[in-house]
Amino acid sequence: MVNVIGLGYIGLPTALMFASHGVEVVGTDYNKELVATLNAGKTTFEEKGLDELFSEALNSGIKFTTEYQVTDTYIVSVPTPYDKDTKKIDACYVNAAVKEIMRVCPKGATVVIESTVSPGTIDRFVRPIIEENGFKIGEDINLVHAPERIIPGNMVYELLHNSRTIGADSKEIGEKIKKLYSSFCLGDIVVTDIKTAEMTKVIENTYRAVNIAFANELAKICRYDDMDVYEIIRICNMHPRVNILTPGPGVGGHCISVDPWFLVGDYPELTKVIGESMKINASMPEFVLERIKSIMQENNISDFSKVGLYGLTYKENVDDYRESPTLQLLECCESKNISGFKSYDPYITKDIVTNQYHDFDEFLNDTLLVVILVSHDEIKNNMDKLKDKIVLDTRKVSDKDGIYRL
Ligand code: SAJ
Numbered sequence: 237m238v239n240v241i242g243l244g245y246i247g248l249p250t251a252l253m254f255a256s257h258g259v260e261v262v263g264t265d266y267n268k269e270l271v272a273t274l275n276a277g278k279t280t281f282e283e284k285g286l287d288e289l290f291s292e293a294l295n296s297g298i299k300f301t302t303e304y305q306v307t308d309t310y311i312v313s314v315p316t317p318y319d320k321d322t323k324k325i326d327a328c329y330v331n332a333a334v335k336e337i338m339r340v341c342p343k344g345a346t347v348v349i350e351s352t353v354s355p356g357t358i359d360r361f362v363r364p365i366i367e368e369n370g371f372k373i374g375e376d377i378n379l380v381h382a383p384e385r386i387i388p389g390n391m392v393y394e395l396l397h398n399s400r401t402i403g404a405d406s407k408e409i410g411e412k413i414k415k416l417y418s419s420f421c422l423g424d425i426v427v428t429d430i431k432t433a434e435m436t437k438v439i440e441n442t443y444r445a446v447n448i449a450f451a452n453e454l455a456k457i458c459r460y461d462d463m464d465v466y467e468i469i470r471i472c473n474m475h476p477r478v479n480i481l482t483p484g485p486g487v488g489g490h491c492i493s494v495d496p497w498f499l500v501g502d503y504p505e506l507t508k509v510i511g512e513s514m515k516i517n518a519s520m521p522e523f524v525l526e527r528i529k530s531i532m533q534e535n536n537i538s539d540f541s542k543v544g545l546y547g548l549t550y551k552e553n554v555d556d557y558r559e560s561p562t563l564q565l566l567e568c569c570e571s572k573n574i575s576g577f578k579s580y581d582p583y584i585t586k587d588i589v590t591n592q593y594h595d596f597d598e599f600l601n602d603t604l605l606v607v608i609l610v611s612h613d614e615i616k617n618n619m620d621k622l623k624d625k626i627v628l629d630t631r632k633v634s635d636k637d638g639i640y641r642l
Contacts, residue, residue, distance in 0.1 A: 238416070239264055239305040240313060241333045243274065245490075245556065246350060246384050247313030249286060249391050255293035257420040262307075263300045274300040282555045282583065285392035304340045309416065311382070312337075313350040318494055323501030325354045327361045334362050338369040346378040348413060352491065353381070354498035355435040378409045381430045382417065383437035388489070388554045399423035403433025442496040442510055447481045449513035452520055455483035455642045459527075465642065466632050483642055485609050485630040486520035486561030488550025493517065493559045521565035524630055524642070525574075528607060531640050535626055537604055540569075540576035541591070544603030547610025548581035548588065552631075555583040562609045563589070578603055582614045600625065608633050 240251035243265040255261040265271055273280055279290050314329035330351055337347055347366070349358060358381055363373060371377045381403040386394040400421055404410035410427035417425055428436075451469065458465035469480045487493045496514055500507045528543060537543070550560040557563060562579065566589055569575065578591045580599035593599035596614065600606070606622055608615055611631040619634045628640040 237262060237305065237307045238309045238311060239307045240311045241265075241304070241337070242312060242314035242329075242351070243267075243270060243280075243300065244313065244315065245281065245388065245391075246386070247311075248274075248280065249283070249289065249386070249395055250311065250313060250350065250384065251298065252286075252289045252293040253392075253395050253420045254416075255296045255298035256289055258296065259416070259419050261293070261298045262305050263298065264302065264304055265300070266302055268302055271300045271302050283391050284389065289392055304336045306340050306342060308342070308344060309346050309348065310337050310341065311348045311350055313384075315490065316351045316353055316494075317490075318497045318501065323497040323504075325357055325498045325501070327353065327357055330357070331361050331365060334365045338365060338371070341377070343371070343376045346380060346409060346413065348380040348382050350382050350384055352383055352437050352441070352495055353434050354438055354495075354502055355431050356502070357434060358430050374405055378405070379430065380404045380409060380413045381433040382413060383433060385437075385440065388556055389551070396420060397422055400425045401433045401436050402427050403430035405430065438495050438498055441492050442499060444481075445487065445492045445496045445517060446509060446513040448484070448487055448492070449516040451481045451483040452516050454480070456523065459642065482632065484520065484561065485524045485642075486564050487517040488558065488560040488564070489556065490558050518564075521561050522568050524561075524565055524607070524609070524628075525568055525572075527628060527630075527640070527642065528605070531605060531626065531628055535605070537626075540574055541578065542604040543577050544593075544599055544606050545577050545579040546581075546599075546606055546608045546615055547612060548579055548584050548592075549610055549612075552611045553583075553613055557581075557584060557588065560610075565609070581610065582612060596621075 237260040238254055240247050240261060240263045243263045251261050251263040270280055279286050312330060312333045314333050316330060317326045319326050330349060366373055366377050373379055383401060385398045400417060400423060402410050402414050402425055414425045414427055455465045458468065465483060472478045472480055496510050500511045545562055548560060548562045549555060549557045578593060578599060579589055580593040580596060600621060605626040607628045608631055611633045616633050630642050
């Protein structure tokens with residue numbers, strides 16, 4: 237039986253995927269409310285195909301509990317934030333989960349860490365916890381790192397089809413866990429050592445962060461000297477070896493805006509490009525605020541309450557608002573004593589900020605300047621509703637003339 241620890245954005249779909257492919261699974265989370273919701277037959281976030289997968293997993297007998305199980309395989313899928321001062325990984329949730337596992341696990345068990353961790357984290361934190369509990373790694377307990385690669389918005393498809401990396405101390409254990417993931421994963425599974433697996437995962441997200449930062453920096457240069465960044469990127473990308481990403485109002489989510497900091501924290505002298513890239517991405521919400529102020533001035537709008545922020549999530553068509561550029565923008569406003577912005581997001585039904593609307597038309601009625609911060613399908617399909625508005629489109633949702641851009 238596999239005991240999946242942590243039933244969040246990664247742990248839940250992973251647990252469901254194993255269960256719907258014939259693996260006996262118990263999902264454990266310390267959040268009682270979350271476990272109660274799952275036991276009541278409801279999923280805890282919106283994701284394409286997740287409800288169907290949930291039903292299949294329930295039919296296959298998946299169970300949810302707050303208790304750690306006595307079993308032979310554990311998969312740890314808990315958050316790994318970073319310390320805002322040191323930029324180093326904060327492994328407290330992984331450490332706590334491994335300590336709990338050690339209280340119940342029998343000899344011979346395998347502990348798989350799925351959570352994203354910086355290179356060396358398993359050596360520094362996880363191994364000592366196992367050894368302190370009197371187990372010999374490789375004999376009594378096997379350790380594996382199996383980072384995920386799925387993208388919110390297309391998680392179910394990517395869980396099935398993406399290739400994966402498995403890091404293990406021995407080839408034999410690596411192959412054993414590869415076989416387990418092969419129960420559902422159709423992509424190639426590479427077996428390597430633990431530190432290599434740790435580094436590859438962090439690098440994948442760092443690669444994307446650096447490339448987004450490059451696009452964001454181009455947007456700033458083009459704004460400064462009145463050039464069209466989108467047209468320039470479009471033309472450059474016709475070169476066979478150029479593929480520039482899309483500038484935006486910032487980088488959110490719990491991966492790309494977080495993981496590269498681990499490297500900056502651990503290798504401060506060696507991460508010049510990465511460190512600057514993270515700063516550029518983090519500067520985008522303020523850049524958008526400055527854009528808003530200059531557009532307000534140009535259009536004689538002095539009241540911030542006439543400005544509506546469209547989109548609160550960190551990207552399109554998901555309900556996840558962790559570290560979202562809009563929330564970063566509102567934080568920036570707070571630090572500058574600017575208040576009054578209205579906001580709306582079709583995916584956020586509860587109130588998470590002040591002046592938040594829950595109806596698109598009411599939101600539009602009360603605003604003069606609409607700032608598009610997330611390219612949800614709703615806005616893409618309803619741009620005609622904005623025809624009488626002043627629009628700042630930070631996501632290039634529309635090609636129309638007369639719209640302000642980054
Ligand atoms: N963004 C831009 N411009 C772009 C692309 C993205 O501004 O051209 C912004 C998005 O709007 C968003 C942020 O960047 O705010 C991150 O979004 P994303 O879609 O690039 O990535 P995530 O954070 O949802 O998921 C990433 C993925 N990693 C890579 O693409 C390398 C995913 O495969 C990982 O599984 C996930 O991180 C994770 O859990 O680590």
